[in-house]
C-alpha cells in the first residue's frame with residue numbers, strides 16, 4: 001500500500017495497530033505518523049520501537065495523510081478534533097477506534113462530508129491476531145471499505161457489521177481479551193491455593209489457553225463437543241463445571257457482556 005497514515009492518539013490501541021501494520025510490512029514505516037496530546041516520551045518510544053515517525057509539522061502531515069486514525073479516548077474526541085478538523089478533507093479516509101462513539105457524532109464534530117469507518121479492534125492486534133469489526137459511516141464507498149479491510153487484515157481477522165451492532169461487538173471482542181486475562185488470573189490464584197508453585201501454574205495455564213485457542217482455530221467440532229470430550233461422566237471436569245454452574249457462571253458472563261454493551265452505549269451518549 002502506498003498510503004500515508006496518521007494516528008491521532010498514541011496509546012495502547014494505536015500501538016497495537018502500529019505493531020501489526022509494521023510487522024506486516026505492507027506499508028513503508030516512514031509513511032506511518034503518530035501524534036498525541038502531550039506525552040513526548042511515548043512518541044519517542046513508538047518511533048524507536050517501530051521505525052515510524054512522530055508528527056512534527058502537524059498541518060502538513062495531517063492534511064497530506066490519506067488515512068487518519070482517531071485513537072484517543074471517547075471523552076477526548078471533541079478536544080482532539082477541534083485542533084485538526086480544519087486539516088481534514090473529503091479525499092481522506094477516517095478510521096475511528098473510539099468505543100461507543102458513532103460516525104454521526106464524529107461527522108457532526110468535523111462538519112464536512114468525509115468518509116468515516118468505525119473500527120473495533122482488540123489489543124491482540126499487537127501480534128496480528130485482532131478480532132476486528134468495521135462498519136460504514138454515511139459517506140463511505142465500497143473502495144473505502146476495501147482499503148480499510150486491506151489495512152486491518154495486517155492486524156488480524158476482520159468482519160463487517162451494521163453500525164448499530166458496534167456496541168455488542170465492543171462488549172464481546174473489544175473488551176473480550178480482558179475477560180480471558182481475568183480468567184487466567186483467577187485460575188492462577190486457584191492453582192496456588194491448590195498447592196502449585198507460581199511458575200509451574202503459569203506455564204500450565206498459559207499453555208492450556210494457547211491449546212484451547214489452537215483447538216478453536218483448527219478443529220471442525222462444535223465448541224460443546226470439544227467441552228464434552230473432556231468431561232467424563234462423574235469425573236473431575238464434570239465436578240468443576242458443576243461448581244461453575246452452581247455459582248452462576250453463565251449469568252456472570254451474560255451480565256458482563258450486557259454491562260460492557262450498556263457502557264458502550266453510555267460512552268456514545270456522553271459525547
Ligand SMILES: NC(=O)C1=CN([C@@H]2O[C@H](COP(=O)(O)OP(=O)(O)OC[C@H]3O[C@@H](n4cnc5c(N)ncnc54)[C@H](OP(=O)(O)O)[C@@H]3O)[C@@H](O)[C@H]2O)C=CC1
Pocket residue numbers: 008009010011012013014035036037038039040042071072073074076079080081097098099100120121122123174175
Ligand atoms: N485499549 C483497548 O483494548 C481498546 C481501545 N479502543 C479504543 O481506542 C481508543 C484509545 O484507547 P487506548 O489506546 O486504550 O487509550 P490510551 O489512554 O492508552 O491512549 C489515548 C491517547 O490519546 C491521546 N490524546 C488524548 N487527548 C488527545 C488530543 N486532544 N489530541 C490528540 N491525542 C490525544 C493521548 O495522548 P497523551 O498521552 O499525550 O495524553 C494518548 O496517546 C479509545 O477510544 C478506546 O475506546 C478500542 C478497542 C480496544
Ligand SMILES: O=C(O)[C@@H]1CCC=N1
Pocket residue numbers: 099170174175
Ligand atoms: O474499555 C474500553 O473502553 C475499551 C473499548 C474496548 C476495549 N477497551
